Amino acid sequence: MIGSVGVIFGETGSHTFKFMVTDPALRRTDYVKVWHSTDGWVLCQVMSMTRSEGADNKDRVIASVTVIGVRDQQGLLRAPMTPFRPGDRVYKAEEELIVETLGLSDGGAYLGLLDGTDIPVTVDRNKLIQKHCSILAMTGSGKSYTAAVIIEEMMEKGVPLLIIDPHGEYATLKEPNDDADMGALAEKFGVEPQGYKNVTIYTPGNKKLCGYADRPLRLNGVNLKPKEIIEYVPSELNNTEIGLIYEAVNALRNDGIDYTIKDVLREIGSSHSAMKWGVYNKLEPLLEAEFLSDRPTPLTELFARGRTSIVDMKGIGPDVQQAIVAKLLDNLFEARKAGQVPPGMVVVEEAHNFCPEKGFAKTVSGDVLRAIASEGRKFGLGLLIISQRPAKVDKNVLSQCNTQIIMRVTNPNDIRAITKSLEGISSELEEEIKRLPPGVALFVSPDIPRAVMVQVRVRKSRHGGASKEISDEADKEDKPPAGGSLFKRLFGKA
Ligand SMILES: Nc1ncnc2c1ncn2[C@@H]1O[C@H](COP(=O)(O)OP(=O)(O)OP(=O)(O)O)[C@@H](O)[C@H]1O
Structure with missing residues (x-):
């Protein structure tokens, strides 16, 4: 049959099988489908590929596949009750089947494209708030970039946001993206450059510490x-x-x-x-x-519909940062419980410093973050937890984050911390996490039956990144070499 990408051979299971690849364009992570006599088209994904020399001295490419399944009449995803037959043909899956089987909806916050396709991946904003979200990745793999994408999507619906910004990375949300590659990326992802006006930068210090701040933050x-x-x-x-x-x-x-x-x-x-x-x-x-101060900043000003407040703590010592976060979030949580401020989201960059795992450090901000993580959903106060050291973040906080965005991580302790908080992550996915290129994330959401790989969309606002003087020396070693066209790095084209 025309269009087949290969033929199943050898032993087949209900959840996995192998096939001999006949289409040289097929790549790892591609979605494929196989006809099943009782269930119809079943969605599968290529997890790994090997190449070897056959007896005829010709190349043999073999793909190992995971069966994702088929939606039954109740809309539930299930694997076929009997395995495929050796000799069955494998085809590229079309967008419609992928969208339907993975249950990708088109409303909500637009995160990016399903890797290797033009299918948008979105996430329900209410669920992000009610069930918390984490972004975990080693430094330089796109954590704060992805966080900014989520922040942009929340801002566009007027969700109140409070951003705990220890290094002054988020001030550029105010400016449109002027990246040299923006034209091509904007077209690919269907977004336009845009700066956001309703962003206010607060400094707990003064203009000397943070010259670009709009207002002082006073407690x-x-x-x-x-x-x-x-x-x-x-x-x-x-x-x-x-x-x-x-x-x-x-x-x-x-x-x-x-x-x-x-x-x-x-x-x-x-x-x-x-x-x-x-x-x-x-x-x-x-x-x-x-x-x-005797004139503290009102919470109703900091956390209001249509407003984003950045608490820029550049230049402030870590202990004082933790004390400020502890008090501010304590006040905010109490105000939210009393209905004095609307539901919204708190973004915590460098979360390992504010809610460290036991044995690493003790901080005054840990208790309130644990409280928001476990009870915040009842009151509509969501957390976006961001960290480059998942192993050092309080596991009670991490385990409450139902939506997880995982980017490249290589440290074995951090991978262990991630896999502990994720159900049923396969060893293939663990390997995948180590190799993710910048801007590509493994996306785990309660709405999608399995983890999917997402090419995170380009930012509408300009990406700032951490200022040099405060970046962690140890982390620098992990950074991929800077420079070169980003578009080229992401898509392999100039
Ligand atoms: N989805 C994306 N699209 C385009 N560029 C991206 C994307 N994700 C990351 N990048 C690029 O990768 C680089 C690193 O991203 P980012 O600053 O978010 O890393 P990070 O993990 O937050 O690092 P750090 O810990 O140093 O803050 C940035 O220069 C950014 O331009």
């Missing part, structure tokens, strides 16, 4: 509880020092007037304890920490 610095003060202190405090803070705050509370960190320091200064100067020194940086 409440009045009448802080001892526990809150302790969380903001950048250095470790011993028990005596903690006791001194409690004593000072209790004394101020007894006076019944509003107090600030300055008052707490004054009170500590008047103590008779020999330890007072030690704790004084540790608390003093909070006087200069501009993010504590």
Whole structure:
């Protein structure tokens, strides 16, 4: 029959088989179909290919295939009850069969194209919020690029977004993509360059730290509880020092007037304890920490329909970043529970620093992120968790992310962490993850019966990427060489 790409041979199973390839254009990951006498056309996917020399000295290409299945009358995906026959012919699957069998719908947030096809892959925005999403990949493989694609798609529907941006990577959402390859990529993916106006960049510092910020981010610095003060202190405090803070705050509370960190320091200064100067020194940086204020930024301004707020923490130390995130998200979650802010999404870049796995570090922001991960869905507060070190992210948080976007990862511990949080990932897919080119993601969603490979669409806004001075030296080693046409890297054409 015309159009066949090969013929099944040898032992066939219900879920796998091999076929002798007759079409030289066939490639790994291609979708194929085989006619089954009781089920009709069954969708399958080429997982690997081998080439060897046959007895006639000619090339023999053999493809190993996984059976995806067929939709039954109830719309459920199932594999045929009997295996295919050796001698059955294999054909390229047409788009319609792929879309129907994989259950790809055309509404929702447009992520990109099913790899090797022109079929759009979308994801339901509500489910992204209700069930959380993670983007896991080693550095340089397109994490923040893909996150920005999701952010763009959410922004276009006015979903409130709060972006925790430790390195100042997301400010360029405001500008249209001016990449030299944009023309060809825009046509391929059917998108137009666009900058987003409703993006506000907040800095917890000042214009010196973040010159391009639109507004300062201020958190409440009045009448802080001892526990809150302790969380903001950048250095470790011993028990005596903690006791001194409690004593000072209790004394101020007894006076019944509003107090600030300055008052707490004054009170500590008047103590008779020999330890007072030690704790004084540790608390003093909070006087200069501009993010504590008697006029905090209202949450209703930060998290509102049609608005995207970037908390740009460039230049701020990791401990202070964690304290800011802890307080901000705590306030946001409480406000959401009380219905004071609408449902929306929180984007957490470098999540391993804000909710680390036990044994790696302990941070003040871990508790609130765990709480949002496990309860956020009830209140319509979604997380987009992004990390280049999946093994270092709290596994309770990761396991709550029902939509997973996995890009290239080579570190064995990170691969193990990913496969642990994914059900039924095959060893072929593990191998695939190690070899994914930049911009290609393994997409796992509760709406799609199996993981699919997606060529992530081009960004509409300009891609910024991390600024050089703060990028992690260790991570640099993993980076693929820069330069060259991206279009060429992605599609092999100039
Ligand atoms: N889908 C895509 N389409 C076009 N270009 C892409 C795509 N994904 C990634 N890239 C390119 O790959 C490069 C690396 O992407 P990105 O900055 O998102 O990596 P990263 O994993 O976030 O790295 P880092 O950890 O250094 O921030 C970028 O320069 C970007 O231009």
